[in-house]
Amino acid sequence: MTSKIFKISAIxxxxxxxxxxxxxxDAVELVRLKFGGGSDWYNGPTELPNLAKFxxxxxxxNAIATGKYVEPLDEEIFNYPFIFMTGHGNCxxxxxxxxxxxxxxxxxxxxxxxxxxxxxxxxxxxxxxIFPDKELIELPFDNELxxxxxxFPNGLPKIHEHDGKPAQGFGIFIDGRLALFYDYESDIxxxxxxxxxxxxxxxxxxxxxxMGTNLLVYVLTH
Numbered sequence: 001m002t003s004k005i006f007k008i009s010a011i012x013x014x015x016x017x018x019x020x021x022x023x024x025x026d027a028v029e030l031v032r033l034k035f036g037g038g039s040d041w042y043n044g045p046t047e048l049p050n051l052a053k054f055x056x057x058x059x060x061x062n063a064i065a066t067g068k069y070v071e072p073l074d075e076e077i078f079n080y081p082f083i084f085m086t087g088h089g090n091c092x093x094x095x096x097x098x099x100x101x102x103x104x105x106x107x108x109x110x111x112x113x114x115x116x117x118x119x120x121x122x123x124x125x126x127x128x129x130i131f132p133d134k135e136l137i138e139l140p141f142d143n144e145l146x147x148x149x150x151x152f153p154n155g156l157p158k159i160h161e162h163d164g165k166p167a168q169g170f171g172i173f174i175d176g177r178l179a180l181f182y183d184y185e186s187d188i189x190x191x192x193x194x195x196x197x198x199x200x201x202x203x204x205x206x207x208x209x210x211m212g213t214n215l216l217v218y219v220l221t222h
Contacts, residue, residue, distance in 0.1 A: 027062040028220065031080050032069040033111070035097075037122065039087030042069070044116075047192040048084060054192075054209040055216055059149060063216065072097035077104050082219045086114040086189050090122045098129035105130075105172070105179040110219045113182040114189035117162050123182070127172075136170040136182060145169070145178060149217040150210040157207045159200070160187040177222050181215065188212060 030048045034041050048065035055061040070077045073096060077083070083104075085091075093101065105111060113123060127136070139145060139155065146152040146169075156169035167186035171178045183189075190198050191208020200208075 027064045028082065028216075029068065029080060030063055030065040030082055030084060030216075033083050033085040034069045034071045035085065035087075035091050035093065037090035037092035039089045039091050039119065039122075040116075041085070041087045041091075043088070044086065044189060044193050044197070046194045046197065047086075047189050050192045050194065051209060051212045051216075055213050058209075059213050059217065061213075061216060061220070072100050078107060078109065081108070081110060082216060083109065083111050084114070084189070085111060086116045086119075088116050088118045091119060091126055092122070093126050093129055095129065098126070102130045106174055108177075109179070111180045112215055113180065114187060115182070115184050116187060116190065117160075120184060131172055134172055136172060139169045139171050139178075139181075143169075143178075145171075145181065145214055145218050147214075148221065149214050152211065152214070156183055156186050157188065157211055158186055159191040159204055159208050160198070162187065178218065 030052055032041065032048070045067060049067075052063040052065040055063050070080065070083065072093060077100065101111070113119075115123070124136070141153060141155040143155075146155055156167040158167040162185050165185040168184045169186070170182040170184065172180040188208040188211050191200055191205050192212060193200075195202075195205065
């Protein structure tokens with residue numbers, strides 16, 4: 001227990017130093033990716049604000065979420081260490097957009113992609129535009145992402161039923177750093193929504209928010 005407390009304290013100190021180096025030293029802003037193809041990239045407006053509130057109260061990370069979004073070609077995309085992508089169904093990136101996202105990720109950015117059901121086929125297709133030379137790799141249960149703040153010994157938690165398949169977490173690594181994380185058959189972001197949106201139990205919501213905390217801790221310490 002003592003070693004775990006020491007580890008968490010060290011992480012929080014590191015995060016504080018990382019935030020102090022950003023343009024906005026008081027907070028890290030969580031933003032969405034607006035993308036083409038017809039999917040509802042904007043759904044779940046309470047998700048990021050609830051995650052920001054949870055990480056502040058439970059991990060001491062001063063995060064904010066104001067509903068801001070960025071588009072792939074926006075130059076300000078490089079101002080945000082954490083970008084969130086979600087939706088149902090189709091998504092589409094132009095060649096220029098794919099190249100910009102690739103530049104953002106190679107420059108140290110992080111993209112969390114939440115399959116809100118039905119996004120899988122289109123996302124995997126479009127990912128080949130971003131990284132023609134890379135493949136999604138399923139993260140083993142002992143990957144740092146699942147243990148960097150809260151422990152998830154069985155990997156990505158299952159939050160929503162979808163097709164009843166096991167939850168899987170996939171990643172794209174750049175020079176050993178996880179730059180993109182894709183959750184499939186889990187839908188952890190829906191677990192961040194207000195309780196009355198999906199009717200999730202308090203335990204399910206807490207689990208989803210804890211997994212979101214790990215994502216943010218990982219981003220801010222890498």
